[in-house]
Amino acid sequence: MMERVCRVLEYDKMKEQLMPYAGSSLGKQRVSELMPSLDFTHIQKEQKKTAEASKVVRLKGQAPLGGLRDIRASIKRTEIGGSLNAHELLDISSTIYASRRFKTFVETMVEDEIELSILPEMVAEIVPLTDLQREIDQAIDENGHVLDSASPALRTIRQQIRSHESAVKSKLESITRSSSGRKMLSDAIVTIRNDRYVIPVKAEYRGHYGGIVHDQSSSGATLFVEPENVVQINNQLREARTKEKYEVERILVELSGKVSEFTGELSVIVATMTEVDFMFAKATYAAAMKATEPNLNEDGVVSMKKARHPLISKDDIVPIDIELGDRFTSLIITGPNTGGKTVTLKTLGLLTLMVQSGLHIPVEDGSTAAVFQKIFADIGDEQSIEQSLSTFSSHMTNIVSIMEQVDFQSLVLFDELGAGTDPTEGAALAMSILDHVYRVGARVIATTHYSELKGYAYNREGVMNASVEFDVETLRPTYRLLIGVPGRSNAFAISKRLGLRDAIIDEAKGYVSEDSNKVEKMISSLEDSRKQAELDHEEAKKLRAEAEQLHRDLQEKMEELDENRDRLLQSAEDKAAKYVKKAQEEAEQIIAELRERQKNNPAIKDHELIDARKRLSEAEPNLVKKKAPKPKLPKPKIDKLIPGDEVKVISFDQKGHIVDKVNDKEYYVQLGMMKMKVKKDDILYLNRPKAVETKALSNVRGRNAHVKTELDLRGERFENAMLDVEKYLDDAVLAGYHQVSIIHGKGTGALRKGVQELLNSHPNVAETRLGSAGEGGSGVTVAKLK
Incomplete structure (x- = not known):
């Protein structure tokens, strides 16, 4: 809530006004983090800090806060043994100097009997660290360059560098001033390539001076050559510069080590001076808008x-x-x-x-x-x-x-x-x-x-x-x-x-003054408006009720569709799982029996067992089977197969009977407890019982539509389902079926109960039972017809 209030009241815009009055990045960060406090004591203390800083600004104009740097990262690095570069060391020296100068400033004000209470306590915690500042300043100049006076070794090395540079420049300049040089050089100058002194020689005079070619112009007409007579001096110069680099690094490491001895004191300096900068930023801002302490x-x-x-x-x-x-x-x-x-x-x-x-x-x-x-x-x-x-x-x-x-x-x-x-x-x-x-x-x-x-x-x-x-x-x-x-x-x-x-x-x-004279008209108008509003309200209620009823109907239909979909999917998954499990169990049982027979009859070989396992595994109810060459089958003795015909499925070497026709090329065949879809070419007609032939003939003569051996009621309302069952039983009796299956699903059980009550009271039903595991379980009721 406080963040929202600050946004609504434009608190951040006020902080943007305050920000420029901070003199360092540390103070600006402190401003950016500023939020209202709820602690009364803390608020009183902060107000007193601002008041004391305002007093200093009023008396002295401004406090000396220049030179303060954010050295917190440098302090942390030296604490873990890291080395600082020259500029980082300079920032530490500058911060020490800023804290010392401000400490002296406050002490002078106290000596002048200016009444201060907070600032003297704050600067009392600052340790001057004069020696550390002096060592840094004696070793590094204001541009971050390590001075010759940083160590005797560095002074000696740099004297050698200057001596070598003078010698090599003298030799090269004598070449540039010679008459031959004016002819053979592109320009009478001494320059540097790859940290070595060279002269620009015309390409046609490349071999005249010997030595080493370090570079060439873009046109190739000029080569930058280190003449043979200065190679040795240049080598000495390079060696001296390498020594200089290592000595400078050693000095920086040594200074960093000394800084690491005062990390605690430096941290106090940073924290104190940050707070001081923030105090004077608030005080200067207050002075700019003529603010007072409430x-x-x-x-x-x-x-x-x-x-x-x-x-x-x-x-x-x-x-x-x-x-x-x-x-x-x-x-x-x-x-x-x-x-x-x-x-x-x-x-x-x-x-x-x-x-x-x-x-x-x-x-x-x-x-x-x-x-x-x-x-x-x-x-x-x-x-x-x-x-x-x-x-x-x-x-x-x-x-x-x-x-x-x-x-x-x-x-x-x-x-x-x-x-x-x-x-x-x-x-x-x-x-x-x-x-x-x-x-x-x-x-x-x-x-x-x-x-x-x-x-x-x-x-x-x-x-x-x-x-x-x-x-x-x-x-x-x-x-x-x-x-x-x-x-x-x-x-x-x-x-x-x-x-x-x-x-x-x-x-x-x-x-305005005659409103009382119009009260009756106003009441009449309000009454008419009220009546019209009531009519509109009733119409709106009616429309709303119709909309709500339509919404409920649609919602129920959607729920019903979702339930049917889920039930069908679950039923299919259950059936598939049961078929696979049953096929596997039967296969393992047969293999076990064959192995038992193998013990008593060594004539049964392992390859026969493997062949048996393969043949049984192919009996699993897969929708897609490997195509294999099939023997040419004799044509059926009749034109078309009808439900009840006894047939043999060649690929499984199993006998069964036709249940239903899928299309001209496929039929549903009942093999024991399994009903499978089999291609016509894989079916061998065996026999058609007379009862089937008679009833089929009756069916052909008396009915226009073929009757299936099962009725699926899933998704039907209860009343419609009961009518469908009665009609289906009549059709099944006329078709001559001995047994039919009513698929009602599991659901709440209401539809199953209604179906079973109807079947048990039907005159053409001999007995009923729930479906077996391979027939759909409790989601199917099987009825034997008279």
Whole structure:
């Protein structure tokens, strides 16, 4: 909640104003992390720090804080044995110097009998580290270059370097000045390539000087040659420079080691100077906006005199007096738009956040500010398109959150409370919300357009009216807050000032005074409106009921479809799993029997067992089987197969009977307890019982549609399912079936119970049973027909 309030009251913009007054990156980071505190003691201490820094600024103009660097990373690296470069060591020296200079500055002020209490305690913790600073400064110059005086060895090495450089330059310059040199060189200069001194030789004279070619021009016409007579000197120079590099690294490592001995003291310096920089940033900011230290209390009493919003230009701001928490705890500000009501809320809110952040505020001396444990603000239009919330809904969502958290230590700021809805309801809701906030003891300021709230303020103890003054002559608000005076709409005066005719204004005034004469007409109009509203309400209720019923029907249908889908999928999975398991069990049992026979009959070979296992594994109910050459089968003795025909499935070498026809090329065949789809070419016709032939003939003569040996009721409603079963039994009897299967699924069991009751009472049913594991289990009822 605090983050939201800071955003609404533009707290971050205030911090952006404060940021430039920090003198170092450490101070700026401290500003960026600044947040209001809820600890009264801590806030008092921070206010005193700002006050003491402000006193120094007032007396001395500014404190000497230049040179402070962020050396925290360098300190950590030396703690773990790391080495610092020259610039990092310079930053440490600069920070030590800044802390020493500021320490001396404070001590001098104390000697001058300037009363300070906080700064002397802070600088007392700073250890000067003069020796460390001196060693760094003697070894490294201000540009980060290690000086010759850093060590005797480095001085000797650099003298050798200068001697070698002078010698090689002298030899090369003699070449460039010679007459032959002017002929053979592209230019009479000495330059460097690969850290070695060379001269630019024309390509045609490459061999004249001997030595080493280090580079050539882009055109190839010039070669950069190290003549043979300077190679030795250049080698010596390079060797000296290598020694210089190692000596410089040794010096830096040595200095880093000395820094590591004072990491604790350096950390204290950084922490102290960061806080000092932050203190003086607050003090300088306060001086820039003419801010003062307020009197603090925890009693919710606010008395800000000539308060100014820090984000409004000095040329545009009009100071206001804000009072709250003493004579009254609720302030209701009424008046027209653009009058400055919202600015009043934001001024109080932002100044309170600043006080609780340890900042001085732009008010007159003697002003009082309260420290609140919770600050709430509902200000501005936060309508959310993404969340489809209206202005009223958005505000109410925020207000609901406020109502759940507000207590007697809270400051609540409401902007246009109750706006965005019906004025009568909005005003009533606003009064109820204000009553609740008042009862819990919170301090509240609310702005509103509703004239009803003017009367509310008069009729409630502890509630005060206020308004923002409006100048009718200039048609502009003066932005002065008038406590105790309710706001006026000024509609007639403004209209007259804008040129509206007096006759129209007088007539309007007459309407206001003659309202009582129109009560009857208003009541009649309201009655007509009420009746029409009732008719519209009934029509809306009817349409809503129809829509809800349609929604329920669609929802039930969707649930039913989902249930049927899930049931079918589960049934298919169960069947597949059972078939596979049964086939595997039968295969293993047969293999076991064959192995037992092998013990008694050695004539049975292992390859026969393997062949048997393979043949049995092929008996698993797979939808896709490997194609194998099939023997040419004799044609059936009849034209087409019908349910009941006894047949043999060649690939399984199993006998069974036709159950149903899939298409002209495939049939459903019952093999023991398994029903399988088999291609016509894999079926050998064996026999057609006379009863089947007779009933088939009857079926052909008397019926137009073929009857299956099973009826699937899944997904049917109960009443429809019972009718389907009765009709199906009649068809099955006419088809001459001895046995049929009714698939009702498992579900709740209601459909199964109804099917079994109907079958048991049917005259053509001999007996019933639940399906076996291979037939669908309790989801199927098998009926034997008479």
